[in-house]
Amino acid sequence: MxxxxxxxxxxxxxxxxxxxxxxxxxxxxxxxxxxxxxxxxxxxxxxxxxxxxxxxxxxxxxxxxxxxGAEAHLTNFSLVKAGEGLSVERRKDYDYKSLAYKFTGRKMEPFKIRVPAKKADEVKAVTHSGQEFIYMLEGRLELMLDGNPVILEPGDSLYFSSHTPHSLRALDGKDAEFIDVII
CATH class of the missing domain: 1.10.260.40 (lambda repressor-like DNA-binding domains)
Structure with a gap:
């Protein structure tokens, strides 16, 4: 593929x-x-x-x-049913699903993301413009923000500047799943 x-x-x-x-x-x-x-x-x-x-x-x-390669068409609302979402390959080992791909003129990009467990030395920090909001669904996630670890568990949320160097990895040998909204 x-x-x-x-x-x-x-x-x-x-x-x-x-x-x-x-x-x-x-x-x-x-x-x-x-x-x-x-x-x-x-x-x-x-x-x-x-x-x-x-x-x-x-x-x-x-x-x-x-x-x-297809145009989004909906302008009043966009429903994405459970298990659906447009798969986006951003990183080989992460599973990204766009949750608003049908809506035209979006001001934010919501994703459902699943990341695997990794060792601390296997992740690389990234930066980009904008801001992000993460809401944890399952598993435990370590988010390194400018070298400072933040541990997120189901129900936790975090809002941060994407200009801050950040990396993430699931903990405890299990995948972590969360909603990530990029503005």
Whole structure:
């Protein structure tokens, strides 16, 4: 099965071309290096959802278009039944499900995410623009925020700036599942 980012990469390049933007122009709009834009458009590396969200916002398109190639159509409400959701491959070992992919003009991106248990040295901190809200559903999750561990259990929630270096891993040898809303 082809990796999702290999399908998304040409959509990114096509959008940039349709807007008559150079790699450098888009990089400046997104406050990233031109090499980052080129790498994501090449289809050889995974593309963070936060990057796709930023491109969608800056270019005035719906995130669903970039992820799935299909237009979102609903504008009043969007129901996603249990077990549904648009699968998004952000990281190989995480299971991301977009929970609002049918809604046009979203101001936030809600995901249901399942992460595996890992050793502390197996995770890497990331940063991106925006803010995040996490609500724990099952398992235990360690979220490292700028090197400080925060342990979340079912029913716990956390709101933080995505500019803060953060990494996450499930604990106790079991997956952790949570709702993550990115703004």
């Amino acid at each position: 082809e990796q999702a980012y290999k399908e998304i990469a040409p959509r990114l390049a096509g959008l940039r071309d349709a807007l008559d933007l150079s790699v450098e122009d888009l990089a400046a709009k997104l406050s990233v290096e031109p090499e980052t834009v080129a790498a994501y458009e090449s289809g050889v590396m995974e593309i963070p959802v936060s990057y796709l969200f930023k491109v969608a916002q800056e270019c005035g398109v719906d995130l669903t278009v970039l992820i799935s």
